[in-house]
Amino acid sequence: MKSSASTNSKRDCRAGAPPAITDATTAASETLALQVKEKARAIGFDLVGVTNAHAPRHAQGFQRWLASGFHGEMGYMAKSAEKRIDPSKILTDARSVVVVGLNYFCEAPREGTRPTAGRVARYAWGGRDYHEVMGEKLGRLAAAIDECGGPGTRSLWYVDTGPILERDLAQRAGIGFIGKHTNLINRRLGNWILVGEVLTTLDLLPDEPEREYCGTCRRCIDVCPTRAIVAPYRLDARLCISYLTIELKGAIPVELRPLVGDHVFGCDDCLEVCPWNRFAKLSPVREFQRREMPPLTEFLSWDERKFRDFFRGTPMLRIKRRGFLRNVCVVLGNIGEAAALPALKRALADPEPLVREHAAWAIEQIQSRCLGIKSAV
Ligand code: B12
Ligand code: SF4
Ligand code: SF4
Numbered sequence: 001m002k003s004s005a006s007t008n009s010k011r012d013c014r015a016g017a018p019p020a021i022t023d024a025t026t027a028a029s030e031t032l033a034l035q036v037k038e039k040a041r042a043i044g045f046d047l048v049g050v051t052n053a054h055a056p057r058h059a060q061g062f063q064r065w066l067a068s069g070f071h072g073e074m075g076y077m078a079k080s081a082e083k084r085i086d087p088s089k090i091l092t093d094a095r096s097v098v099v100v101g102l103n104y105f106c107e108a109p110r111e112g113t114r115p116t117a118g119r120v121a122r123y124a125w126g127g128r129d130y131h132e133v134m135g136e137k138l139g140r141l142a143a144a145i146d147e148c149g150g151p152g153t154r155s156l157w158y159v160d161t162g163p164i165l166e167r168d169l170a171q172r173a174g175i176g177f178i179g180k181h182t183n184l185i186n187r188r189l190g191n192w193i194l195v196g197e198v199l200t201t202l203d204l205l206p207d208e209p210e211r212e213y214c215g216t217c218r219r220c221i222d223v224c225p226t227r228a229i230v231a232p233y234r235l236d237a238r239l240c241i242s243y244l245t246i247e248l249k250g251a252i253p254v255e256l257r258p259l260v261g262d263h264v265f266g267c268d269d270c271l272e273v274c275p276w277n278r279f280a281k282l283s284p285v286r287e288f289q290r291r292e293m294p295p296l297t298e299f300l301s302w303d304e305r306k307f308r309d310f311f312r313g314t315p316m317l318r319i320k321r322r323g324f325l326r327n328v329c330v331v332l333g334n335i336g337e338a339a340a341l342p343a344l345k346r347a348l349a350d351p352e353p354l355v356r357e358h359a360a361w362a363i364e365q366i367q368s369r370c371l372g373i374k375s376a377v
Pocket of ligand 2: 181223224225226227228229235239240241242267268269270271
């Protein structure tokens, strides 16, 4: 889990007055909030806002989402449901949540590189996992908050994997609004933002929540290849290509494979079309800059060691060689030409049954599409 607790015994920013609602405490919590935000910006976060540690606004929406089974095999979502709707169950006496955003918008791939490489979601283009990039920064921010709070202040940071409804709290902290595609959008940066937060026992003056700005637009809903956005703000993860190619451990359902298209890891289709991205700015974070990927067929010849060496420190490592090659086969089945057949046929002898089965499917697809052969291998 990407999180860490920190406490600090040094006091340098604030006298430890008990929380009483007076002008003086309000002023103190405002000063502290300003100091914390300054720290966050100095550390390199693009966005920072503060909210209280009350239940998230859409807690009921989340419970309905679970009850509909939209989380699929992500059992951890249901298991930690109680904590997700009550931050004080994560950190006793939590008073405030400092929510941060990091811009990861980078240059698009050069024209013509896509057909052989497959498409990778933008957050995974770089050479280092964002959990680590953000984790380092969040650790420093949590330590700085403890320092401001003085003795007894406790803080806990998370990025992505913690039991928190991050986007909900982010909107309440004012750093963006949840779009119909369910992602957080900032009016100055668009939707290419990663979210993290520090829960703290410190009293910080909360910011005003952001309001919604989707209006009548529904581009993201219409563009989704699998119709996973079943209604505005409601995503059936079981249909989402991001879930199918990253979260799902086993076989990708056969009927959904053609819809995966050329997405080899994650999917950005609903994010790409959002008009708010006209305000996106290139991220200076070195670790997010795009690195070249070899042609898809090459991956099929890689053993465990080669796979690990190439993807070390990246989000791809999470789905392991077997998951990644499963995706490679599906994409080749969808967009590959006859030239991909030798590599796929060799993959029929792969040590992983999951890879073998998806390679057989891909061969069938290519044979039927390119050579007019209908029967299986
Ligand atoms: C589970 C999960 C997934 C699942 C499910 C996604 C989902 N929409 O729930 C899958 C695997 C599909 C997924 C995919 C992606 N994910 Co993801 N994921 C998460 C995770 C761990 C939990 C999300 C969650 O709580 N889902 C539960 C459901 C109910 O929440 P929800 O759909 O967001 O619904 C909320 C809103 O819709 C709102 N709501 C409900 N009704 C209404 C009505 C109105 C009017 C409004 C305004 C709001 C609203 O309330 C709900 C509860 O908060 C978070 C990290 C975290 N701890 O929060 C990252 C996170 C959401 N993922 C992230 C990313 C980057 C992605 C991908 C872009 C990756 C990719 N390119 O492949 C895709 C985007 C797909 C998409 N359209 O959402 C980022 C999003 C950053 C951002 N700017 O929003 C997060 C925040 C991680 C991070 N720390 O940065 N993800
Ligand atoms: S990430 Fe792709 S599959 Fe998932 S909701 Fe967006 S467009 Fe649909
Ligand atoms: S594409 Fe349109 S509807 Fe979808 S999130 Fe962006 S503004 Fe909202």
